[in-house]
Amino acid sequence: MSGGAVASACKQLVPRMRKIAAHLLKSNDAAALEFRDGRFFAAGGAQGGGESSVSIADVAEAWYLKPHLLPVDVDTGGLEISVGYKTKVDTGAFTYCSQxxxxxxxxHTGQIEILDYVVVEDCGIMVNPMIVEGQCIGGIAQGIGTAFYEETPYDEFGQPLASTLADYVMPGATEVPNIRFDHFETPSPNTEFGAKGVGEGGGIAPPAVLFGAVNNALQGLGVEMTQTPLTPHRLLTAIEAARHSGENSSTGTTGK
Structure with missing residues (x-):
């Protein structure tokens, strides 16, 4: 959605900038200027030789700092614009992701180590693949925090017990594994450029994925963890409770 809004705004800004660029290039035909790679190009130029060009930065400098260089009939709206963007489907276009x-x-200690983590995601067209992967990694790091570390407990008087980063634990570089990715690109028919969301796929799945893996590992002990964050204390408490339950079952006793 934000990409579509930016693109829509740029489509309206380029004609304004083209008019200023034409004046800077001493061209009488603004429509003939070609815009590519952040520059406006005009064949020939003031002296009739070569390909003259000015950058977006040159246009912005004229508007904001050197108004004497602007054409008389410049668009007084300037280089700021507010544009609304509405996708064809109001609910947005969400990423598809498996982890x-x-x-x-x-x-014995309640510690959990992530040995391997694999992600297959489809955010539609990747406008910037580096940012896509970075968002996925950041989302997964956040999800690991949700699963294992982050909690805001309160005492019986309603006072927060995790008011600083000394008490509110977050995953760091040693807790986030090297993540393996496989990207698919299925364009969305409802958005600009065919892009979908990407951050949701990274951040939502990790708690379910990690709890599923931990519970699979604990099957032999008769333990199933369901509460986040899955701290060592909670894990050891659950293992101890399962052990006592098994002992009571084997001796036929009932605890109160």
Whole structure:
């Protein structure tokens, strides 16, 4: 949605900038200027030789700092514009994403280590692949925090117990694994450029994926974890409870 809004705004700004660029290039035909790679090009030029050009920065400098260089009939709207953008489907175009994880669980310490993490995602057309992967990594890091670390507890008087980063634990470089990616590009028919969202796929799935992996590892102990964050204390408490439950079942006793 934001990409479509930016594109729509640019489509309306380029004609304004082209008119200023034509004046800077001493061209009487603004429509003949070609815009590419952030520059406006005019065949020939003031002296009739070569291909003259000015950059967007040159146009902006004229508007903001050197008004004496502007054409008399310049658009007084300037280089700021507000444009609304509405996709063909109001609910947006969300990413499709699948994730899988392999974890190691130490039942004696309650520590969990992520051994492998694989992501297959489809955010439509990747306008900037580096940013797409960065968003996925950031989202997964946030999801790991949700699954294992981040919590805002309160005492019985309603006072927060995690008011600083000394108490509010977040994953760092040692907690986020090297993530393996496979990208698909299925264009959305409802958006500009065929792009979809990408951040949701990174951030939403990790708690479910990681809890599923941990519970799979704990099957033999009769433990199933369901509460976030999955801290070592909660894990050890659950293992101990399952152990006592098994002992009581085997001896036929009932606890109160």
């Amino acid at each position: 899988a994880a392999v974890v190691a669980v130490d039942p």
